Amino acid sequence: MLRAEQNELVTRTGPGTAMGELFRRYWIPALLAEELADRDCPPVRVKLLSERLIAFRDTQGRLGLMDEFCAHRGVSLWFGRNEESGLRCPYHGWKYDVTGQCVEVPSEPEESGFCKRIKLKSYPLVERGGVLWTYMGPPDTQPPLPEYEFATVPAKQTFVSKRLQECNYLQAMEGGIDSSHVSFLHRGALNQDPLFKGAKGNQYNLRDAQPKFEVVESDGGLLIGARRNAENGNYYWRITQWVMPFFTVIPPRGDHPIHGHFWVPIDDENCWAWSYDYHPTRELTAVELQAMKDGHGVHVKYVPGTYRPAQNKDNDYLMDRRAQKEGRSFSGIDGFAMQDASVQESMGPIQDRTKENLVSTDNGIIMARHRLMKAAKALEKGIEPPGRDPVTHRVRSVSVILPPDVAFKDAAKEALKAQAGVAHTSV
């Protein structure tokens, strides 16, 4: 359990907060590229780390992310006209370029240079891997662009989605680094979901509900190894990567694509759960791609026209008590993603960690909190946090069978690195 002030430290990410300052030191996913597909397309409202922003792609294809509100009298630029290399407020015609620089104030003589005095706060917005990334920190500490493998493989080898999760980012992310829940919450789904079923490793998950864990600090974050009994005295290891501040790679199953997540704070009570699936050495098949678009695996079906899951708190997540009772579903909720989201949202908008009772298998979560809080405090003293160097992004998760006397970190050392053209290690 955390003290109240520690919970505040680790969950609040708005401007001026310690954790918010930490997150602003990283490139973070802001939009899917599909949201600004065309030049001069409609602008899109974006809220990240409790800042309200507007995103647009201008006539020349340049991307902009800036303060949502016109500097004149505070009108939302969502109503803006995206035209002639800028976003024009419809109220009085003030126009801004992609850097937030005001380039026209129609009511003032051009010679006055008034518009040069007006500039909205803006952040760089860059496309990589189907995602538009932004960096909201000080320009002089901007790190190199991210190199997570899902974002650097060829486009036909990767699929990315995002969904709204209506709770604080941390309780969502902690679910992603706690693999002990898989044997319960996701039981049944392992043998049903087309993006999980059929892998030999699934049987070990289902047979052994008490994995042993090893948590090791890595350069960018953590390695969390879960060990289950396999045949002949060997162990089945599933090794999750967590790279600061909120990126995970989930151990693969069979030849299924590798998946993982980012949990990006919208504000303190909502986050975007980004999910990706990619295969390092082949294109995704048509069947796999359709399954992802249909909301299988770690993806979801949406309320049409939104990125809100169709199963949500307004319809009790379409809970099926009969399926739960009859053993067809352990949780009664359909789909991996919503099995996680439903229980995590039920904790409340911000989980009160002063009342939790952790057990020793929660050491992955404890260590993640430790690393986040330590990094936030170190940043206050001017020390840049781990996970900014792209070398720390080029990692993979692993599932592997090893003899009992072998350390996973050594045996899987090469497999834990992302290497172009090299198959991932999976059972």
Place this chain on the structure above:
Amino acid sequence: MLSESRAAAADTRHRIDYPNSRPRALALVGLGDGGAKIARRAGEHGFAHVRILTAEHPSPDRHVDSGEASALTGMARAIAAEGHRLGQALEQADMIFMVATPTDDLGVAAEIGQLGRQRNILITGVLIAPSATAPNVDGALELLRAATDMLVIASDASYVMEMLAELGATTAVNKGTD
């Protein structure tokens, strides 16, 4: 009309404000000189319900034969060497932690692990190492892995204090680990 889930998630004011658990008894065993130093530092925090023990001088006969009788004999020797403190304290614990550094003598780790298993108490090992590739880490890990149910490799000892606090150890004024 609000769905039940939406109403429930939004309602944080009416959650029961009452303790939902009784404190657990934690035992922290510092192995070797380095582990003992860390354990003693944890003791200075004044945690309630945490028994701090050190095993700086393990049984000289570490390499016991297999078989229960021999293992128990080895433990008995270790207990004798530590004056019964270890065994009695561990018997009363709900959770057992062993902390060490890579160069520590981990002689009693196996015996403590066995005691935990006999009593169905989960054992967590915490190895404090500057990096996972530091000298002697592999050897220490091998011994701790065999003796524990959960293993953590942390780069600094402050993790031990934070871990204990997160697992429910509190101080008299709830100062914690800052």
